[in-house]
Amino acid sequence: MTQHQNHGDHNHGSLKSYVIGFILSIVLTIIPLVLVMNQMMEKTALVITIMVMAILQFVVQLFFFMHIREGEKPRYNVQTLILGLVIVFTIVAGSIWIMMFNKY
Amino acid sequence: MWEDIKEFASTFFVTGDPLIYGADVSIVLTILAIVFVLTKYKKWGWLWREWLTTVDHKRIGIMYLISSLLMLFRGGVDALLMRLQLAFPNLEFLHADHYNAIFTTHGTIMILFMAMPMMFGLFNMVVPLQIGARDVAFPFLNALSFWLFFLGAMLFNLSFVIGGSPDAGWLSYPPLSQNDFSPGPGQNFWIWGIQISGIGSLATGINFIVTILKMRAPGMTLSKMPLFSWSVLSSSIMIIFAFPILTVTIALLFLDRFAGAHFFTMDGGGNPMMYLNLIWMWGHPEVYIVVVPAFGIFSEVVATFSRKRIFGYKSMVWAMMVIAIASFFTWAHHFFTMGTSASVIAFFAISTMVIAIPTGVKVFNWLFTMFRGRISFKQPMLWTIAFIPCFLVGGATGVMLAVAPADYQYHNSYFLIAHFHQVLIGGVVFGYLAGIYYWWPKLFGFKLDEKLGRWGFWFWNIGFYICFMPQYALGFMGMTRRYYTYGWDRGWEDLNLVSTVGAFMMGIGFIFQVWQITYSIKHGERDTTGDPWDARTLEWSIPSPAPFYNFATVPQVKEADDWWATKQAKANGTYKPEPVHLEPIHMPKNSGIPIVMSTFWFLIGFGLTFGWVWMAVIGFIGVAVCMWVRSFQYDTDYYVPVDEVRRTEASLGRVL
Amino acid sequence: MANHHDHSHGHDHHEEHEQLKVLGFWIFVVTDCILFGTLFATYAVMMNSFAGGPTGKELFEMPGIIASTFILLTSSFTSGLAVLAMNKGKVNELIAWLAVTAALGLAFVVLEVNEFTHLVHEGATMATSGYWSSFFTLVGTHGLHVSIGLFWMVGLMMQLKRRGITAVTRRKITNLSLYWHFLDVVWIFLFTVVYLMGVM
Numbered sequence: 001m002t003q004h005q006n007h008g009d010h011n012h013g014s015l016k017s018y019v020i021g022f023i024l025s026i027v028l029t030i031i032p033l034v035l036v037m038n039q040m041m042e043k044t045a046l047v048i049t050i051m052v053m054a055i056l057q058f059v060v061q062l063f064f065f066m067h068i069r070e071g072e073k074p075r076y077n078v079q080t081l082i083l084g085l086v087i088v089f090t091i092v093a094g095s096i097w098i099m100m101f102n103k104y
Numbered sequence: 105m106w107e108d109i110k111e112f113a114s115t116f117f118v119t120g121d122p123l124i125y126g127a128d129v130s131i132v133l134t135i136l137a138i139v140f141v142l143t144k145y146k147k148w149g150w151l152w153r154e155w156l157t158t159v160d161h162k163r164i165g166i167m168y169l170i171s172s173l174l175m176l177f178r179g180g181v182d183a184l185l186m187r188l189q190l191a192f193p194n195l196e197f198l199h200a201d202h203y204n205a206i207f208t209t210h211g212t213i214m215i216l217f218m219a220m221p222m223m224f225g226l227f228n229m230v231v232p233l234q235i236g237a238r239d240v241a242f243p244f245l246n247a248l249s250f251w252l253f254f255l256g257a258m259l260f261n262l263s264f265v266i267g268g269s270p271d272a273g274w275l276s277y278p279p280l281s282q283n284d285f286s287p288g289p290g291q292n293f294w295i296w297g298i299q300i301s302g303i304g305s306l307a308t309g310i311n312f313i314v315t316i317l318k319m320r321a322p323g324m325t326l327s328k329m330p331l332f333s334w335s336v337l338s339s340s341i342m343i344i345f346a347f348p349i350l351t352v353t354i355a356l357l358f359l360d361r362f363a364g365a366h367f368f369t370m371d372g373g374g375n376p377m378m379y380l381n382l383i384w385m386w387g388h389p390e391v392y393i394v395v396v397p398a399f400g401i402f403s404e405v406v407a408t409f410s411r412k413r414i415f416g417y418k419s420m421v422w423a424m425m426v427i428a429i430a431s432f433f434t435w436a437h438h439f440f441t442m443g444t445s446a447s448v449i450a451f452f453a454i455s456t457m458v459i460a461i462p463t464g465v466k467v468f469n470w471l472f473t474m475f476r477g478r479i480s481f482k483q484p485m486l487w488t489i490a491f492i493p494c495f496l497v498g499g500a501t502g503v504m505l506a507v508a509p510a511d512y513q514y515h516n517s518y519f520l521i522a523h524f525h526q527v528l529i530g531g532v533v534f535g536y537l538a539g540i541y542y543w544w545p546k547l548f549g550f551k552l553d554e555k556l557g558r559w560g561f562w563f564w565n566i567g568f569y570i571c572f573m574p575q576y577a578l579g580f581m582g583m584t585r586r587y588y589t590y591g592w593d594r595g596w597e598d599l600n601l602v603s604t605v606g607a608f609m610m611g612i613g614f615i616f617q618v619w620q621i622t623y624s625i626k627h628g629e630r631d632t633t634g635d636p637w638d639a640r641t642l643e644w645s646i647p648s649p650a651p652f653y654n655f656a657t658v659p660q661v662k663e664a665d666d667w668w669a670t671k672q673a674k675a676n677g678t679y680k681p682e683p684v685h686l687e688p689i690h691m692p693k694n695s696g697i698p699i700v701m702s703t704f705w706f707l708i709g710f711g712l713t714f715g716w717v718w719m720a721v722i723g724f725i726g727v728a729v730c731m732w733v734r735s736f737q738y739d740t741d742y743y744v745p746v747d748e749v750r751r752t753e754a755s756l757g758r759v760l
Numbered sequence: 761m762a763n764h765h766d767h768s769h770g771h772d773h774h775e776e777h778e779q780l781k782v783l784g785f786w787i788f789v790v791t792d793c794i795l796f797g798t799l800f801a802t803y804a805v806m807m808n809s810f811a812g813g814p815t816g817k818e819l820f821e822m823p824g825i826i827a828s829t830f831i832l833l834t835s836s837f838t839s840g841l842a843v844l845a846m847n848k849g850k851v852n853e854l855i856a857w858l859a860v861t862a863a864l865g866l867a868f869v870v871l872e873v874n875e876f877t878h879l880v881h882e883g884a885t886m887a888t889s890g891y892w893s894s895f896f897t898l899v900g901t902h903g904l905h906v907s908i909g910l911f912w913m914v915g916l917m918m919q920l921k922r923r924g925i926t927a928v929t930r931r932k933i934t935n936l937s938l939y940w941h942f943l944d945v946v947w948i949f950l951f952t953v954v955y956l957m958g959v960m
Contacts (some may be wrong), residue, residue, distance in 0.1 A: 015844055022837040029829060029948070036956045037822070047957060054952040058945050065840050065941045072779075076317050077786040080344075084790035087345045087432055088797030091385060095801035098381050098436055101444045241780050306791060314784045344787060348794040356802065359897065364887035366811070367802065373809025373890030382798065728911070735915050738928060 021064025028057040118268050121202065128265055157694040159243035160652055162547060164250045165228030169540070171254055172222035176614070178261065179218050182210035184611055187571075191604040193592045203588035204271035205290070209264070211274025216298055217257040219394045219528070222536045224253070224308055226397060227336050229547050230539075231312060233643035233650060234330050236321025236659045241314040243692040244740070245307050251702035252304030259709045260297025263290055267713065270294035273586070275383050276357065278368035278376040283361050289713045295358045296709030300702075302347055302354075309343030312336055321642065323661035330641045330665075331420055332539075335400025338424040339393050342431055346389035353382040362712065377442055384435040392431040395527065396424055398535025399466055402488050405538050406470050408639045409485035410477025413665060416469040423462035430459050440508050441515045449508045456506035463499060467492060482637065483557045487538035490565050494530030498523060501576070516586075519579025522572045529568060537617075545636045549649040550628035553620050560616035567609025574599035574606075632757065640668035647756035653689045653744055656753050686750065688743040695740070701730035778931035785935040789942050792905075796946050799898045800953065809890030816895065816958035819882050821875070825955050828871040829947065832906075835864035836944035839937045846933050851924050854933070855917050861940065862913045865906055872903045895954065902950060905943055912936060 032050035035041060041049065062068045068078060118124050142148050155163060185206055189198040198206065228246070232239055240246050263269045267289035272281040281291050316337045320329065357379065359365040366372035368379040407414040414420065436444070436452040470492065479485065501523040505511055514520055545551050578599050583590065590596055629636075635644040642659055643650075645667045660682060663669050673679035704726030711719030753759070842857035876896070879885075884892045916932055923929055 015841075018837060018840040018844065021840075022833070025833055025836075026830075029833065029951075032952065032956055033826065036960055039960075043960065046960060050952050050956050054948050057948050061836070061941055061945055061948075065836060065944075066938060077783060080313075080787050080790050081793075083341070083429075084345065084793050088793055088800075090432055091349065091794070091797045092801045092804060094385070094435075095378070095381055096804050098444055098448055099375070099378060099805045101448070242784060245784075310784055310787045310791070313787060314780055318780050318783065344791045345794055348791045349798050352795055352798040352802075356897065359886065359893065365893035365897070366809070366887065366890040367806070367893055369890075371811070372887070373806065373811035374893075375805070375809070375890065378802065378805055382802070385798075732911075732915060735912075735932075736919065738923070 017064045017067075021060055024060045024064070025057050028053050028060065116266060118265055123202075124265065131265065152696075153694070156699050157247075157696045159239070159247045159692050159694055159698075161228045161232050161240050161243065161246060162650060162652075164246055165225045165230075166547060167250060168221045168225030168228060168253070171257065172218050172220075172225060175213050175218040175221065175257065179210050179213040180611060180614060182206045182213070184607055186210065187604040187607040189588065190590075190600050192601065193590050193594070193597050195589055198588065200588045201271060204586070205269035207586060208270050208273055208276075208294070209260075212260065212270070212294065212298070214528075215274065215390070215394070216301065217253075217260065219532055219536075220301075220305060221253055221257075222540075223339070223394055223397050224249070224305075226401070226536060226539050226543070227308070227312055230543055230643060231315060231333055231336050232319070233546065233646070233654055234333050234641050235316065235319065235324060236642050236655060236661065237315065237319040238654050238658075238689065239692065240311050241319055242311050244695055244698065244734075245311055247695065247698040248701065249304035249308040249311065251698045252307075252705060253301040255702045255706040256297045256299070256301030256304065256709070259300065259706055259713075260293055262710075263293035263297075267293060275387065276354075277383075278357065278360070278379050279370050281357065281361075282369060291361065292358070292713035295354045295361075296713055299351065299354055299358075300705050300709050302350055303705075305343060306347040306351070309340040309347065312340040313344065316340075321655075321659045321661050324666070327418075327421075328661060328664040328666070331403035331414060331417070331424075332397070332400035332641075334421050335397045335403070335424055338428040339396045341428050342389045342393045342396070345432065346386045346393065349382060350386040350390075353379065353386065356382075358712070362715070377439075380439045380442060381436070384438040385432070387438065388435040389431040391524075391528070392427055395531045395535070396427060398491075398532050398539075399424065401535050401539035401542070402470060402491060403466075404639075404641065405484045405488045405542055406473045407665075408542075408637050409482060409488075410474050410479050411638070412473055412477045413640075414469065415472035415475075416465070417664065419465050420469055423465045426462045427459060430455065430462075434459060437506055437508075437511075440511045453506050453508040457503055460499060460503055467496065482541075483552065483554060483561065484538040484542035484637075486558070486561050487534045487541065490561070491530055491534040491538070494526060494534065494568070498526030498530050502527065514579060516584050517579035518575040518583045518585060521585050522575035522579065525572050525575075529572075542637070543643075545631040546634075546643055546648050546650060550624060550630050551636060553624045553628055556616055556620035556623060560613045560620060563609050563613030563616060565613075567606045567611075567613060569606070570609060571603050571606025574603045578603075635667075638671075640665040642667055645670070647753075647758055651752050651756060653691060653749065653752075656749050656758070657684055657686060686746045688745055689749060690741060691744055692741050693739075695734075697730050697734050701727055704730065774927045778927050781931055782934055782938075785938065789938060792942065796898075796901070796949075799894070799901060800949065803894040803898045803954065806890040806894040809894075811889035811891075813889040813892065814882065814884050816891070816954070817960075819879055819884055820955060820959055821878065822955070822959060824871055824875055825951070828868050828875075829951050831864050831868050831871070832944050832947050835861045835868070836941050838864065839940040843933060843937045846925055846930060849925060851920055854925070855920055858913055858917050858920075858933075862910055862917075865910050865913070865940075869903060869907055869910070872899070872906075876900075899950060899954065902943065902946055905946075909936070909939055909943065912939075 032053045035046060035049060040046075068081075071077065117128075142151060155167065158164065185198060186203065189195055189203055228240070231237075270276065270281075270286070270290040270293055272286050272291060272294075276291060276294055279285060281294075316329070316333055320326075356365070356367045360367050360369055360374070366374035368374050368376045370376065403414050403420060434452055434456045436448060437456045440449055440452075470488075481489075501519070505514055505520065505523060541552055541557065578596055581594075581596060581599075583594070583596050590600075631648040634647040636648070637644070642661070645659065646655060659666070670679065704723045706723075707726065708720045708723030711717065711721075711723060838857050839861045842854050842861060845853035845857055879892075884895075886893055886896050913936060916929070916936060919932070920929055
């Protein structure tokens, strides 16, 4: 079964990319943690900042851990993911929007 | 001891209604008859090897089809019972509770256990053949999907004789569906029947997306793919995004009932409106999930029976994809009257109306395909032609409902009932029937009898209008849905009686169709050519019924409607046959794990329905063991040798 | 095993088919995103439905949460290292990294169980209020996913021991690491939305 071994070099990332991803993730976790624990910003700004950090970390993992850029084309997996994220956004934002008027 | 058993049985089994006792007896008799026949003719082994453990998409498709026809029967009987009860004012044919249970099971069964499996049946029977594949991408998963659906459906139907039926409407809105108002197992049957079959539906969605994207015959680019396969892709995309929402929503409802959670309760910070919001995020895509494949069927049928290429292929694809995405942005129109801000209502009213545009494009394309075509009015085409005016009216009343201010008048009236039956029967049922008549010869090797089919067709169609047109008027006259009876003073009696007559005409149409199938098994016209309709796509290039490996050699596709082009080339004498090079065919092995694992899921559902946690635990362990065993199986496929392929083809009249 | 691997076409078929399964699994992960999205939506709507009961701010103990966050993040990294070892064809290294990942995952689950026990002792249960219902469901569903992943990991380690790195085990490890990264991503949002916003 050794014929598979030459397979991995070109499409599964390298140690370097994992280490970069790991470091970036740690940084992007620590920043919001420090901001929140020390109440360093006004509330709305804080919520937006930590959400942006979370999304950034998601992007980092997507590129450095899940190797979204690699793999054969057409990239059906990326297309599915993008569509899925649009729908997740719709579910969350839509629910909040519709239910905002139903709090009692 | 004996007293205990008696007491248990009196709550466990549904008692007290002669209709139910009749059903009990007929169920027991049917089971005994099946067991007797299987034992007498020594068919148990055959049943297990050829059907229960099969991973062949065609056989799975046939099993879906049979189950869905049985469910159509049950849902149809529910409908007729309701119409009988409403035929005259102040009738005491059904009690209020019984009526509530029946409209609940009618709706749930027709959408989830009739339309969905019939659709999956068509997916399975057609898609791999149409794209030139040997099977679906994941045959084992496909079998698992079927058995999850089947056992989910059985669990749901069991509520009829054990424990009591759900009776909180087909979508089980809280607070009515909560413990306070629906104690007892009925509502849990609803939750677990749908939950289990829903997992199967999700898996089917994934399976067909991968099949269509990755397993098309060489040369068949997406822009040359037949429209039915496109419609399946569109529908599957909606399935994978919509069904997880359903899974979560009814799981939360179950947590409310089982664990005392406060998602949709009236107290403890719960909010029943959130349930409406979530369930319709699934529910609206769901209706497009079932109707879009019907659009695909009409596109195939219209092109074949008009003997023309489909008009506006690209706009058809575009329209189906737009419908798939847009379906996720309209859900709130199902509860305009719930009370929310004007901007929410305006947004969802407009997004709903926008859907009419791609749908309109499709209708025009079908009409233009027929225009100046040489139309032959065979059964599939009849249903297609009947569909167009029916769906048009249903769509137009849909736009009326989308006008939010007016919706405050129509909401939950019989106007709404008439609207959605018109799109679901006129669109989905007519479409699937057209598809069944069209592809039947490919699966079974014979056509369904034309004459009996026409009787069925006319009874269905005339019956449909007699049944549902009066309901629009009844809606305007103030009759709302789910009334179990009404008084003489309302002035509704004439139209209700007419409506009931129409419903029974549809029932007669169904009986003609059952007769047609049984008659045609013996007397139906045999299909010896493999291409009985002179059709256009790849599935008609192979013999009927299709051999288990589908294609002896994988077809090389050069253009859209490739089989038509091949036939034209043969007629012109310009056809250059490719050299046939047979290779061993790679096939999946049968497996008993899907049915066993689904049975454990059934135990989970049954246990949690009655609150018997021990039984659910056994079920969960069983499911885990099945998955573990499957993960350790590596010997899951085999090769069909060239000789066997050659022999099979020869027996079907093809020389290679 | 696999005498049909010797067949000239067998290998291609397998390799191709394993690719299909990776795509299929990826789509499954996207549907799981929708599942968590729906739970997040419910949580967002229920965010202030305390019904007079305790709030998250009163009960969350951040040290444990922060520890589990870094544990899961590290395990996501080590599952990546496992894939690297697989690409180099080193079975033992691969199994070792999987074992590290599984140990970290187990630590995460244990911390979560501790947290839930603590919350229940403080009087916050599923039945306390809409907020706590949605909290336990959202966080618990994630924990359940991690636990299932642990079983899967153990099963795969056994298969690797028995069969080494083949087209099939390679695909399984690829899917497993995808699943594991995905669970880490979900946790990032859980950490942000539930805990950080909860104690703000």
